[in-house]
Amino acid sequence: MPELPEVETVRRTLNSLVTGKQIERVTVSLPRIIQRPDDPQQFALELQGHTIETVERRGKFLRIVMDGLVMVSHLRMEGRYGVYEQNEPVEKHTHVIFHFTDGTELRYKDVRQFGTMHLFKTGEDLESKPLMQLGQEPLDPEFTTEQFIRVIGKRKTMIKPVLLNQAYVVGIGNIYVDEALFRAGIHPERIAGDLSEEQLIRLHEAIVSTLTDAVAAGGSSIKSYVNGQGEMGMFQHSLRIYGRKAQPCYECGTLIEKTVVGGRGTHFCPVCQPLPIRQKH
Numbered sequence: 001m002p003e004l005p006e007v008e009t010v011r012r013t014l015n016s017l018v019t020g021k022q023i024e025r026v027t028v029s030l031p032r033i034i035q036r037p038d039d040p041q042q043f044a045l046e047l048q049g050h051t052i053e054t055v056e057r058r059g060k061f062l063r064i065v066m067d068g069l070v071m072v073s074h075l076r077m078e079g080r081y082g083v084y085e086q087n088e089p090v091e092k093h094t095h096v097i098f099h100f101t102d103g104t105e106l107r108y109k110d111v112r113q114f115g116t117m118h119l120f121k122t123g124e125d126l127e128s129k130p131l132m133q134l135g136q137e138p139l140d141p142e143f144t145t146e147q148f149i150r151v152i153g154k155r156k157t158m159i160k161p162v163l164l165n166q167a168y169v170v171g172i173g174n175i176y177v178d179e180a181l182f183r184a185g186i187h188p189e190r191i192a193g194d195l196s197e198e199q200l201i202r203l204h205e206a207i208v209s210t211l212t213d214a215v216a217a218g219g220s221s222i223k224s225y226v227n228g229q230g231e232m233g234m235f236q237h238s239l240r241i242y243g244r245k246a247q248p249c250y251e252c253g254t255l256i257e258k259t260v261v262g263g264r265g266t267h268f269c270p271v272c273q274p275l276p277i278r279q280k281h
């Protein structure tokens with residue numbers, strides 16, 4: 001599943017490709033992608049004639065901002081966008097096509113069919129589901145150490161699932177949570193509320209630096225992830241813990257371990273990220 005850096009890469013690419021384009025009509029061939037309004041024909045009808053002003057992001061959701069409307073799109077597992085000329089053949093698994101007045105098309109392709117689109121009037125999307133339930137934006141200047149400690153510091157559950165919970169901090173998924181915890185030297189099974197202030201400060205820094213570095217590299221291309229222009233992100237070459245099971249830790253040489261935390265495959269270095277004796281299994 002794309003995480004914040006990948007969605008941010010898609011956002012930047014799409015923003016450069018579709019801003020200023022006017023929608024002539026919309027074709028929906030898989031109604032279940034459209035979550036709001038209930039009727040996909042109405043979704044298509046409402047979008048007609050609107051011009052894309054900018055593409056923004058909230059957590060892992062794209063916000064396609066138009067004159068009077070906002071379309072909120074989540075790629076989930078395999079969703080991806082591409083801009084094509086209208087005479088180019090439509091690839092398999094293309095479920096929604098935004099036909100523009102200039103003869104180009106924004107096509108949404110989704111092999112797994114888990115992606116979603118919600119359409120709102122301007123000003124309504126941030127106050128409605130699914131965006132209203134989202135927590136802090138980690139690359140926002142308002143995401144301060146104090147804010148982070150206030151939200152995370154008292155939780156009585158393991159730190160990894162806390163960081164994956166989009167109600168607290170948004171955009172961090174299974175890859176970047178392992179990377180950030182490794183950078184901070186914190187075991188993924190530590191209880192959030194047991195972490196010292198110094199550790200929480202380190203973790204906050206690690207989250208911001210990991211995501212910032214990944215955005216700068218265009219995200220990670222693991223499996224088949226490709227951004228909006230078909231370019232591969234490069235951050236997978238900078239991953240220091242994720243996917244490195246049984247390989248030596250770059251910091252200390254100990255073999256990296258893989259376990260399951262909160263139902264998710266989890267990589268950690270047992271030396272750099274120690275678990276306190278009282279918490280050992």
Ligand SMILES: [Zn+2]
Nearest residue numbers: 249252269272
């Ligand atoms: Zn190590």
